[in-house]
Amino acid sequence: MPLQAPVLLIVDYNLSRIGDVLHLRDYALQQWGAQTWLIRANPQDHDQTISDRVIDADPLHPDFVSRVLDHLGEDASRISAGMVFSDNAVASGAALLERLGLPVDDAALALGAFDKLAYRIAEDRIRPQLHPLGVTLPDFVRIDCLNDVRNFAVRQEGSFVIKPACEGNNRGVVVVSPGGDCEQAFEEVKPYLDGGVLAEAFLTFTREYSYDGLGKLWFVTEKVSASGRYPVEVAQILPARITEQERQAIRNAGEQVNRLVGQRIGPFHNEIKLSDSGYQTAVIEPNRRPGGMKIWTLAHAVHGLDLYAAWVDSVFAGPVPDMLPAATCSAATVMFGVPRDVTIDVTELGDIEALVHQTLALAAQQLKLAQQDIVLLETAWVAGETRLIHATPRDNSDFVAHACVALHDSSVDIRDLVRVLREQWLLVLERNLSSGLLLKVAS
Template sequence: MQRPVLLVVDYNLSRIGDVQHMRNHARERWNAETWLVRSAPQAHDLRISDRLIDADPLAPDFIQRVLEQLGDDATRVSAGIVFSDNAVASGAALLERLGLPVDDARLALGAFDKLAYRISEQRIGPMLTQLGVMVPDFERIRCLEDVQNFAQRQTRGFVIKPTTEGNNRGVVLVAPGADCDQAFAEVEPYLANGVLAEALIPFDREFSYDGLGELWFITEKVSATGRYPVEVAQILPARLDHQERMAIRVVGEQVNRLVGQRIGPFHNEIKLSEKDCNTAVVEPNRRPAGMKIWTLAQAVHGLDLYAAWIDSVFSAAIPKELPEPTCSAATLMFGVPQDMTVEVAQLGDVHALVVETIACAAQQLGIAQDAVVLLECAWVTRARRLVHATPRDNSDFVAQACVALHDTQADIRDLVSALRERWLQVMARSLAAEPLLKAAC
């Protein structure tokens, strides 16, 4: 008898471990093969799947190319997931064509194209306003004059960003009276695929409304200040009272309706006003959160969301609520102490460097070292590249780590700050070519 098939439609290379984990779960729980749809697949794609289908999810003939390569084997596909932003619309349409359960393909564009989302949000603007949701002014940018005209009607400044890029690439904060020419020059490379200007959301705290199907939780985001508001950490559980949690949930559910989410994963980025609990949407996503947020959820709540996702598409019931948290956890992005060209393979053992960083931070805060558990860590990329000390996007980091804090008296936010500070000191010693000399913490 032929085994059932799980079809995974595209993924970002940073999620290769997640694909492998889901493939293993599909094999062990459902005795299923995993077939992977990916443009120009490589050897590493074969290592995490049982069959490769070469198709670009952004190509107009994507569905036709996949169906041609599947042929009669299309009837073997029992379940499917869409695992990248690029495939959120075309991948959902493909799974609908195969008769598989998936979130709405017709509304999926709003979860990929930031301009499309703002247009759909504007349509129900009066209702959102009644719910305490700020709907920011926005405009598509095609030329420098568009930026200048938009700037004239903004009193608090604004943000310019590509409509379909991820990882904070190309996002520029423009302060009132700042140089529009320079800001436009930074986003000009993205014009062909769309650039959006939108009014600055005047709320300082940012969270994400994350989940799968009906299951939801809220993660707190830590961003850099200044011109480039890059994410530097994610924290779980989020520090919120009941009213704040409900305000985020209300807008999060409205976003899910706008982008057609019903049974699959979601990651909606939302800002919150401390003064009156008003909210505003930064952007929606119909995929698992990045920065290992589902890894944090498993550490904090004890539920493997990747396994639950696979179970759900094979029509198994999954929990509708997470268990109570047993600890706090965070994902941190680590940078460099100065602008430099880096080849991380020459920087040594990332695990050893992070362990040293944890030891120094724990000592600084008076936390028992064994109360801070290193869940995982990795260099961000092996390629030789320029890394800025002031990150402009997520490529300006060299390492990522996930930690859990098992100390109810300590604040995970203090630990995040201490770890990021101490990492720069540990990196400076490593870069000084004296990795064996341990300076006092």
Template sequence: MTRPILLIVDYNLSRIDEVRHLRDHAHARHGATVVLIRAAPTEADDSIADEVIDLDPLRDDFAEIGEKLLGDRRERIRAGIVFSDNAVRSGAELLERLGVPVDSPRLAEGAFSKYRYRLGEARVADLLTAQRIMVPAFAEIASLDQLRDFARAHPDGFVVKPAAEGNNRGVVVVRPGDDLTAAFAEVLPYLEGGVICEEFIPYRREYSYDGLGSLAFLTEKISARGRYPVEIAQVLPAGVDEHERATLERAGRQANWLVGQCDGPFHNEIKLSDDGLCAAIVEPNRRPGGMKIWSLARWVYGIDLHHRWVDTAFGTAADAGRLVPGCSAATVMLGVGSDRSFSPDDVAAGAEPFADAVRATAERFGLTDGELTVTEFSWLSPERRHLHAVARDNADFTAQGCIVLRGDRADIRTVVHALREAWSDALDRALALPAPVRKAR
């Protein structure tokens, strides 16, 4: 019998382990051959798929060429997954051409371009406002003069950011009195792909509405304060009251409608007012959240959403029931204590700064063995990089670590902040350790 094909369209390189996880389940549960499409594939891509096709999802003719390349296997292609922002529209178009069930290609552009999403919001602004969802004023800019015009119209502050870029790259908060020339200089590298200004959303708390199909949960985002609002942690479950939950879920669902999400994954970033009655969408995404959010869900709720995504694509997903948290968990971004050049090779052999930091944090809160545990840790890059102590985007972090907290003797949010402090001390000690003595031969 000819094996069915699962087509995976593109992914971000940092998520290679997730693609491997999807492939393994497709093999084991569905007996499927996994075909991966991405631009300029490497040997690493060959190791996570049965076949790799070199095709850039940002090409204007991506769907047309992809259909021609896969035309002789159309009958075997039973399921498809689009796993990157770059491919969210073109990948959906390709799957639709191949006759594979997929969420709306026509509306998908709103999940890639922040400008397109704001245009979509503006078209239904009355409906959103009636649901207490703020619709920020916005404008696409291409010059310093246009930036100054927007600043004059919004003297209380605003945000400048690339129209289509992830990981907080290029996002600058402009407050009254800030140097507009300097702000424009920071987004200059993104002008070709588009830059927008947005009215400042005055809500302090941020969450994300995450899930797959009709299955949803809320994740709490902890961000740095100041000029660079970089994510420093994601926490599950979100600590919200029932009326706050209702507000966030209402906003998250409406973002899904605007970008055409129905059966696939989503990660919609939302800000919440202090009274919990109003919300505003920061940006929608038709993909799983980053920073291991689906891994956090697996530890907290006991559900493997990657497996469920594959099963949904094949049309075999069973009813998941209600999600009930069994613990709390967080992914924590870890930086450096001072501006410096850094490579993981700088850490002395045998040193484990994250384990040391978690141990110190557990002791600080009087937690016993097993109450605070490490589930994952990884350096973000093996390369030497210059890092800022005040992170400007996710590229300024050295590593990320995941923790699980059991019991109720500490709050996971307080633990996150303490852990980041302990990390700085532990990393400094690991860097200060003497080099191991080489044994004479």
């Protein structure tokens, strides 16, 4: 009887990660001769195309582990390695892999990497240990009603943030300025009350980074956010432009976060703010998964290491590097918006690569770069049905596209490239939609 192929089990993923799951599957087959099985709630046709077997199970269901084990039956013995690839599954997925006897980061501490309120509570417990490391902890409170918001506002000298405890992509995050409208802010987070909502003092540090990595391997990514009421991410930059002192301050905070949420061997993406002095840090939120906005794609372009392949190697007990090779360029993921509030279906906008290449050419001209110095790594529309998109983005659904670009001219600051690309994109999009046939201005 022929030996059966080993199995890599991927527990859940977000739709924006379809390409990453396909890459994980292909590498697992090529390097380890493994099939890839996928656990996904209400799987769709595309789930069948990116895996060898799909198991229908919701990682947020209280009986998730027992349901999956019942479904697997004797096939559970075929699973040689596993990885948890979504925030929703970070706790239940780890618990499942523990039951299967597979190496995985701690399931008992995983809730702190999913529930922002649970993390703040855990962080507060070790406040005396964090202060000597320069980690600032914000005042916070759980929000259950409008009076909770009002009472919290009274005790704040500055702005504060209200946000869902268990949502990603900046959904539902609202900044309330001193004397701001608590009622309106509460109405915006009201849909998230069942999953938990918290308010916390606004972290006034202006610079934001993420402490990213896999196992012991780590690096720092720089984040660019919009200012104002909706602090949405508009770009990620690698390498981060920081001093060695600042890098160490971010690492000190990031390592404490990993200990709090039980990370040891798997991926992490901890969002951290840094003071202008470079000594003080404050944690925005932890994540036990690869960073969003294609951060690992940027790392591959800049440092030449495929972290997705390294992740697969790690769960099969293969060798994993503990540091990245030196950077050979800089790179950024840039989010593209719309010139004004519109209702639009991005599938009708045409060839994304053609539009982005027009944008790159205009940016190169403005920054006096040779076109070959800006390399398009990948680009895609931000998928979705016909929807209202705001010119001032409120969350990630208010972007129509993203692009990952590498910059091979060190004389130009990549922040300038990000700014010019976003500006030129609006001109390109406006020109391509000037007929008005595909664009409906929001009333």
